[in-house]
Amino acid sequence: MAVPLLPEVTLDLAHEDVGLFDATGGYRSDTPPPFWSFAWPGGIALARFVLDRPELVAGRTVVDLGAGSGLVAIAAAKAGAAAATAVDSDPAALAAAVRNAALNGVPIATAPAVVPADVLLAGDVFYSPTVVAGVLPVLRSATGTVLVGDPGRGYLPERLFEPLATYDVPVRPALESTGRMRTTVWRLRATSSC
Numbered sequence: 001m002a003v004p005l006l007p008e009v010t011l012d013l014a015h016e017d018v019g020l021f022d023a024t025g026g027y028r029s030d031t032p033p034p035f036w037s038f039a040w041p042g043g044i045a046l047a048r049f050v051l052d053r054p055e056l057v058a059g060r061t062v063v064d065l066g067a068g069s070g071l072v073a074i075a076a077a078k079a080g081a082a083a084a085t086a087v088d089s090d091p092a093a094l095a096a097a098v099r100n101a102a103l104n105g106v107p108i109a110t111a112p113a114v115v116p117a118d119v120l121l122a123g124d125v126f127y128s129p130t131v132v133a134g135v136l137p138v139l140r141s142a143t144g145t146v147l148v149g150d151p152g153r154g155y156l157p158e159r160l161f162e163p164l165a166t167y168d169v170p171v172r173p174a175l176e177s178t179g180r181m182r183t184t185v186w187r188l189r190a191t192s193s194c
Contacts, residue, residue, distance in 0.1 A: 036093035042124030046149030047075035070097025077106035146188035161186035
């Protein structure tokens with residue numbers, strides 16, 4: 001499936017235009033919702049940013065935190081990263097990332113937890129207080145460059161970040177209740193470390 005704003009990337013995603021929770025709400029399960037089955041606007045914007053600025057990742061080790069489909073890790077690999085690792089706590093997401101990397105002809109590694117990297121990328125991870133409580137300390141303890149993509153989910157602590165670029169990302173209305181989202185790529189400020 002083609003990804004908006006990213007003609008150079010193909011992903012194996014959900015084809016039905018249904019809401020994420022509509023698709024999973026009919027049964028109770030300990031399995032997390034399949035966030036990996038969609039390309040989210042924060043990841044799309046971050047992938048576009050990396051592909052347009054390959055010098056940010058070329059020859060460097062990169063981690064895509066909360067990787068889902070692996071979109072951002074794939075973009076980093078395409079942009080010349082020495083190594084790109086998709087990190088996600090959901091094993092199904094890691095399997096999807098491997099499938100999608102193969103579709104794009106790029107090598108990526110996967111891991112269930114963050115590994116050391118020169119660049120840490122995180123798309124659309126500020127969507128709930130619980131997730132932010134786990135993700136923010138990881139971002140703040142990173143020793144390299146930290147970039148995030150966020151469509152204004154409401155839990156991004158903007159005071160810790162500086163905006164770098166904004167994209168008007170086409171999105172699936174069944175997921176976002178709109179057809180487009182203004183999505184910003186942010187860099188963690190150097191003074192934001194713990």
